[in-house]
Amino acid sequence: MIIDVHGHYTTAPSALGAWRERQIAALGDPGDAPSPAELRISDDEIRESIESNQLKKMDERGTDLTIFSPRASFMAHHIGDFQTSAAWAAICNELCHRVGLLFPDRFVGAAMLPQSPGVDPASCIPELERCVREYGFVGINLNPDPSGGHWTSPPLTDRHWYPLYAKMVELEIPAMIHVSTSCNPCFHTTGAHYLNADTTAFMQCLTGDVFKDFPTLKFLIPHGGGAVPYHWGRFRGLAQELKKPLLGTHLLENIFFDTCVYHQPGIDLLTRVIPVKNVLFASEMIGAVRGIDPETGHPYDDTKRFIEASANLSAAQRHQVYEGNARRVFPRLDAALKASGH
Amino acid sequence: MIIDVHGHYTTAPSALGAWRERQIAALGDPGDAPSPAELRISDDEIRESIESNQLKKMDERGTDLTIFSPRASFMAHHIGDFQTSAAWAAICNELCHRVGLLFPDRFVGAAMLPQSPGVDPASCIPELERCVREYGFVGINLNPDPSGGHWTSPPLTDRHWYPLYAKMVELEIPAMIHVSTSCNPCFHTTGAHYLNADTTAFMQCLTGDVFKDFPTLKFLIPHGGGAVPYHWGRFRGLAQELKKPLLGTHLLENIFFDTCVYHQPGIDLLTRVIPVKNVLFASEMIGAVRGIDPETGHPYDDTKRFIEASANLSAAQRHQVYEGNARRVFPRLDAALKASGH
Numbered sequence: 001m002i003i004d005v006h007g008h009y010t011t012a013p014s015a016l017g018a019w020r021e022r023q024i025a026a027l028g029d030p031g032d033a034p035s036p037a038e039l040r041i042s043d044d045e046i047r048e049s050i051e052s053n054q055l056k057k058m059d060e061r062g063t064d065l066t067i068f069s070p071r072a073s074f075m076a077h078h079i080g081d082f083q084t085s086a087a088w089a090a091i092c093n094e095l096c097h098r099v100g101l102l103f104p105d106r107f108v109g110a111a112m113l114p115q116s117p118g119v120d121p122a123s124c125i126p127e128l129e130r131c132v133r134e135y136g137f138v139g140i141n142l143n144p145d146p147s148g149g150h151w152t153s154p155p156l157t158d159r160h161w162y163p164l165y166a167k168m169v170e171l172e173i174p175a176m177i178h179v180s181t182s183c184n185p186c187f188h189t190t191g192a193h194y195l196n197a198d199t200t201a202f203m204q205c206l207t208g209d210v211f212k213d214f215p216t217l218k219f220l221i222p223h224g225g226g227a228v229p230y231h232w233g234r235f236r237g238l239a240q241e242l243k244k245p246l247l248g249t250h251l252l253e254n255i256f257f258d259t260c261v262y263h264q265p266g267i268d269l270l271t272r273v274i275p276v277k278n279v280l281f282a283s284e285m286i287g288a289v290r291g292i293d294p295e296t297g298h299p300y301d302d303t304k305r306f307i308e309a310s311a312n313l314s315a316a317q318r319h320q321v322y323e324g325n326a327r328r329v330f331p332r333l334d335a336a337l338k339a340s341g342h
Numbered sequence: 343m344i345i346d347v348h349g350h351y352t353t354a355p356s357a358l359g360a361w362r363e364r365q366i367a368a369l370g371d372p373g374d375a376p377s378p379a380e381l382r383i384s385d386d387e388i389r390e391s392i393e394s395n396q397l398k399k400m401d402e403r404g405t406d407l408t409i410f411s412p413r414a415s416f417m418a419h420h421i422g423d424f425q426t427s428a429a430w431a432a433i434c435n436e437l438c439h440r441v442g443l444l445f446p447d448r449f450v451g452a453a454m455l456p457q458s459p460g461v462d463p464a465s466c467i468p469e470l471e472r473c474v475r476e477y478g479f480v481g482i483n484l485n486p487d488p489s490g491g492h493w494t495s496p497p498l499t500d501r502h503w504y505p506l507y508a509k510m511v512e513l514e515i516p517a518m519i520h521v522s523t524s525c526n527p528c529f530h531t532t533g534a535h536y537l538n539a540d541t542t543a544f545m546q547c548l549t550g551d552v553f554k555d556f557p558t559l560k561f562l563i564p565h566g567g568g569a570v571p572y573h574w575g576r577f578r579g580l581a582q583e584l585k586k587p588l589l590g591t592h593l594l595e596n597i598f599f600d601t602c603v604y605h606q607p608g609i610d611l612l613t614r615v616i617p618v619k620n621v622l623f624a625s626e627m628i629g630a631v632r633g634i635d636p637e638t639g640h641p642y643d644d645t646k647r648f649i650e651a652s653a654n655l656s657a658a659q660r661h662q663v664y665e666g667n668a669r670r671v672f673p674r675l676d677a678a679l680k681a682s683g684h
Contacts, residue, residue: 144528145528149493150492150493151491151492151526151528151529153528154527154528155527155528184493185496185497186486186487186493186495186496186497186542186546187493187542187545188545188546188548188549188580190576190580191541191545191548191549191576191577191580192538192541192542192545192546195538195541195568195569195573196534196537196538196541196542196569199533199534199537199538199541199569200528200529200534200538203529203530203533203534204528204530204534206530206533207530207533223573223576224572224573226537226569227537227538227541227568227569227572229572230566230569230571230572230603230608230611231537231565231566231603231604231608232605232607232608233603233604233605233608233631233635233642234532234533234565234603234604234605234630234631234642235533236604236605236635236637236642237604237630237631237632237633237635237642237643238530238532238533238630238631240633241631241632241633261572261573261575261576262573262575262576262578262579263574263575263576263578263615265574265611265614265615266572266573266574266575266611268611269572269607269608269610269611272607273605273607288576288579288580289575289576289579289580289583290579290583291579291582291583293575293578293579295578300575300576300578300579301579
């Protein structure tokens with residue numbers, strides 16, 4: 001079984017974007033805000049948006065199941081206040097749930113949280129619980145920078161985040177650490193902010209001791225871990241300078257990397273440097289990089305080709321990357337798969 | 343000849359730090375500020391600080407010449423105002439100049455600029471000219487984020503920076519794009535902020551057209567280019583989506599990467615992915631990562647070992663990385679070497 005742990009609903013029907021525009025336009029005047037009930041998207045529209053996009057490519061590439069969350073760049077937690085994010089997250093999560101209902105063997109949800117800059121992350125717990133208990137979601141996306149490129153929240157190791165971590169541990173839910181769009185003109189969203197956030201999150205965990213307080217907490221760092229695997233020697237050396245344990249014990253029981261790295265040398269480095277047990281297959285399809293690589297004739301984000309071609313992995317190790325690790329990191333996914341006979 | 347293009351005076355005598363502390367303590371009351379003349383460091387003290395540190399390691403490792411600039415994390419452009427930075431930069435640059443006078447075959451200077459958040463970068467030109475014309479410096483370090491982790495300056499492609507670029511082009515001086523210490527608690531200075539800035543600077547250049555306006559402008563991105571080489575496919579794909587030319591023509595006539603990557607797989611990726619003409623040998627010794635790698639028994643920052651061991655480079659290509667590229671990117675270094683018979 002091949003599980004892609006990182007997919008977003010980037011192809012949602014246009015009514016979703018139109019609703020969000022109305023919501024943003026009404027920020028100064030809450031009375032004008034659209035109600036969630038005003039958003040009408042039919043099952044046929046959802047089916048069409050998935051069948052002609054993600055599902056088509058999954059079938060072409062041989063991916064069985066995608067962990068599917070709302071479009072990351074559209075989370076835009078910096079817009080409005082908690083109520084704005086709460087209404088928006090509820091709508092986006094429900095759409096992903098409906099995708100899972102329409103294609104139960106192919107998509108399972110991960111939740112966007114209703115984060116808002118300066119607001120206690122505990123405020124996200126009701127939406128998280130709803131998504132897990134009512135929708136059967138198996139993970140969340142946690143934004144370490146709800147300000148959108150101004151980095152005004154405390155580091156992930158701060159107690160600020162602990163109520164959320166306690167709930168994650170209780171529910172056996174891992175978090176993908178994933179920022180949203182950048183409203184800082186210095187940072188291109190997908191070319192800088194995403195990768196910077198990955199590196200930043202890892203280094204925050206390295207300097208702190210959050211996994212001593214939450215030994216079973218699990219973070220999935222997307223986009224191949226940002227700059228981390230490429231600079232693995234630097235991080236090992238920094239941990240040593242900071243008198244931290246070896247990274248294998250200090251972080252790699254709790255931190256995992258996905259394979260959203262869009263060329264063969266990058267995947268080769270990732271699979272050479274990071275223990276196989278910490279690497280989870282993903283493509284972020286359909287996402288930031290949608291074109292065909294003229295050097296290979298294949299899509300940049302068809303990362304399965306690189307996993308297949310990597311000389312670093314045995315067949316058993318590929319199975320770990322494709323399925324075994326995902327089932328271990330997402331225990332609720334494993335339980336759901338077992339319940340349906342997988 | 344082996345040229346290390348990235349070294350900082352991290353081992354300056356302690357009187358320098360004490361002077362800086364007095365300067366900072368007097369920020370609220372400029373009358374209490376120490377005068378530059380109050381800093382007294384003898385030639386013997388400088389000699390000792392270099393001979394027992396950088397020069398010792400250069401001799402052990404077989405490096406002939408280091409392009410030497412003030413300690414990057416101590417630039418701290420966010421502290422005080424332009425006058426604060428101007429006094430501090432002048433002192434730090436003069437010390438590097440004195441190192442070059444004491445060891446003329448082994449160190450050549452690159453200037454720290456007196457940047458200050460919100461201040462026109464043109465204000466840096468007098469110090470830049472002084473360092474080049476009076477001291478014979480061959481490059482500068484340009485901080486894309488003088489706020490120290492809040493990223494309040496415009497992107498490097500903005501006309502904000504153009505007066506400085508015009509002067510760099512006139513003087514044939516490349517810039518290493520190097521941030522300083524982070525005062526944002528989200529970003530560890532050497533583990534996140536440095537690498538993020540490298541990635542950010544590259545992506546700023548990718549989205550813009552600064553090299554159309556300045557065809558001979560040269561940027562050296564340190565720390566192996568941050569996340570860029572590891573995600574080279576992502577950046578090629580993003581350039582394609584943005585309808586930019588191929589990266590080879592769009593950026594690689596003007597952007598170069600150093601080899602400050604502290605393990606073999608990282609250097610192997612760098613030299614596999616980035617054209618050899620764009621890779622310049624460097625170690626940032628003595629810098630962020632000073633320990634011995636227990637996996638190899640050698641210092642993390644002894645990057646020459648990785649260059650030697652890389653199967654991707656022929657002897658001629660190693661020569662390019664060690665010397666040829668540096669002489670091309672730093673024309674004033676080449677002229678100085680030729681003048682001294684090299």
